[in-house]
Amino acid sequence: MTTSSEAIAVTGVRENFKFLILEVTKLLEDTQRVLVDPRPEVIAKIAARDDYVDNLKSMIENKCFRLLTNEELDVGTVDLIRAINTATNNLERIADFGVNIVGQLGYLAELEVLHGFDPDPFFATIFEALRMVEAALFRRDMSKALQICRAELEVDELYAAVFKRIMDDLRHGDTPEDLVTTLFIYRYLERTGDSLLNIGEAAIFATVGEKLKVSEFQALEETLANSEVELDLSEVDFEGIWETRSGSRIGMVHPQKGGRSVVFKEGRTKKVVEEKEALERWEQLEPGLPPRIFGFHDHGPKASxxxxxxxxxTFQRIMLDTDARVCGTAFNMVTKTIERVWTRTLEAVPCRPNFMRQVSSRLPDVFKVHPEFRSPATRIDDLHIAPFEDLLREARGLDAELVAPFRVLIHGDFNTDNLILNLPQRRVHLIDLHRSRPFDYLQDVSVFIVSNYRLNVFDAGPRRRLDAVSKAFFRFAQGFARAHGDASFEARLALGLARSLLTSTRFVMDPEFSASMMLRSRYLLERLLGYRAEVRAKAGLGEGPLTPERWADFHLDESTLVP
Structure with missing residues (x-):
């Protein structure tokens, strides 16, 4: 806080918050009593108390929103206010669960079935967690925040035992209706645990300034403990960078007293292990090219x-923000590095990239975002235009014909923002390597070019640099192909570009720009199919496949590489 008025405002919120915790606790205490003896006067108290909880929630919410309009608030205070609001909503939800439990009593024929189960351990765990909420938030007590989160696990374990007993009784019991109602009552107690978890994670957010699930927080703590970086979690600041579409969490860990920062990545174990193995492979190939691994921790379904x-x-940032000279220097650094990698890892093993199969696996997602791509057959005078899906089906046969004569170690997701350049030290680094494998190098070439194409940037200077780099990278790859006898290079690249252009539209919401990408993909496929039909007709091949040598005369116009 930066002024006394702000301190007074937060104090006011804290007073309301104390009352909210108190009222929710009293409501649950009454709920616990009603489960033993459902007296009407106690049930009426619960309903009245729930109204007061709703009023307190509205008061706290309004105060929080008014506070957040103050531009002088420091970041820590804003984080606290956001956490208070989250906790308030979940406390109100817990009160609603108590009301819902009482509502279920009306469906019981007899209390005997309900009384065969003991709710007291549930309530003991919940009350203990509620007693820690204020300190966890306002004192930013990480220990108490974690204890609140662990309450959810305890409640889950209690619920699992009750659930199993009820399922067994349902198979053999005489009162299925009362058993089902009892299950609903305990389900509301289990959902109370979920709300406590949300409150605990809100307290963690108030403490570290980032939205970390308790599992992510524990993963960070354990990974730091098992790493060669001598840091304790209490000595660092965490800064979230990115949450990927696959659910991975990426963050920066900064030592509070100086020292080197590190990157923390947590995600599904299979993906993290793949990245670890890829990083080790690249480090062995060329030390310093990937980031060093300081620590790895496997914690079941996830790893970090x-x-x-x-x-x-990133190379993307350099293209967008620098001049042509600096961009040219960076491009030369990148191509020298990539050529070195391709040359060192080249294996004379034919490789089928199956670009159209890759399209098929992503096509449902493309059509969900852009259903208008499902175009019907149309005609312009004597010109018949086939439905797009028919064109894609016909193009599947190209996979069997367009085979690379060799394979190299590829990046696997060669977007220009996965290249880090340290220009003063003239160092190139690769990140996000979990898809790396020996494969057709045109997978990387097509992704690189399309990552420039799909940037919605049309300012003259940056767009000119992006397009120049795309064309230059094409010529660089073309030179590598000629040096190593890759006859079908341009045809295979056209198919790879068609794949990347089309599948990338699922991340492009602009209807005009996404349509232009789809049409460019369609144009490339039509050119490939038209070329194949023409060569077949001239050579009398019928429906037979073309050899790589017959694809050698297919040529890409550089203008197709840029918007």
Whole structure:
């Protein structure tokens, strides 16, 4: 807080918050009594108390929103206010669960079935957690925040035991209706545990300034403990960077007293293990090219890595923000590095990239975002235009014909923002390597070019640099293909570009721009199919496949590489 008036305002919120915890606790105490003896006067008290809880929630919510309009608030105070609001909503939800439990009593024929189960351990765990809520938030007590989160696990274990007993009784019992109602009552207690977890995670957010689930927080704590980085969680600041579409969490860990920062990544174990193995493979190939691994921790369905923080800028940022000279220097650094990798890892093993199969696996997602791509057959005078899906089906046969004569170690997700360049030290680094494998290098080439294409940037300077880099990278890859006898290079690249253009539209919401990407993809497929039909007709091949040598005369116009 920066002024006394702000301190007074937060004090007012805290007073209301204390009353809210008190009222929710009293409501649950009454609920616990009603489960033993459902007296009407106690039930009436619960309803009245719930109204007061709703009023307190509205008061706290309004005060929080008014506070957040003050631009002078420091970041820590804003985080606290946001956490208070989250906790308030979940406390009100807990009160509603108590009311719902009481409402279920009206469906019981007899109390005997309900009394065969003991709710007291549930309430003991819940009350203990509620007693810690104020300190966890306002004192930013991490220990208490974690204890609140663990209450959810205790409630889940209690509920699992009750659920199993009720399922057994349902198979053999004489009162299925009362058993089902009892299950609903205990389900509301289980959901109370979920709300406590939300409150605990809100308290963690107030303390560290980032929305971390308790599992992520524990993963960070354990990964730091098992790493070669000598840091304790109490000595660092955590800064969230990104949450990926696959659910991975990426954050920066900064030592509070100076020292090197590190990157924390947590995600599904399979993906994290794949990235770890890829990083080790690339480090062995060329030390310093990927980030160093400082720590790895496997915690069941998820795993986490602690990685070196690489200083520099992404190649994408360099293209957008610098001049042509600096961009040219960066491009030369990138291509020299990639050529070195491709040359060292080249294996004379034919490789079928199956670009159209990749399209098929992503097509449902493309059509969900852009249902208008399902175009019907149309005609313009004597020109017949086939439905897009028919064109895609016909193009599947190209996978069997367009085979690379060799394979190299590819990045696997070669977007220009996965390249980090330290220009003063003339160092190139690769990140996000979990898809890396020996494969057709045109997978990376097509992704690189389309990652520039799909940037919705049309300012003359940056767009000119993006397009120049795309064309130059095409010529660089073309030179590598000629040096190594890759006859079908341009045809295979056209198919790879068609794949990348079309599948990338699922991340592009602009209808005009996404349509232009789809049409460019369609144009490339039509050119490939038209070329194949023409060569077949001239050579009298019927429906037979074309050899790589017959694809050698297919040429890409560089203008198709840019918007």
């Amino acid at each position: 890595l602690l990685l070196e923080f690489l200083r520099g800028d």
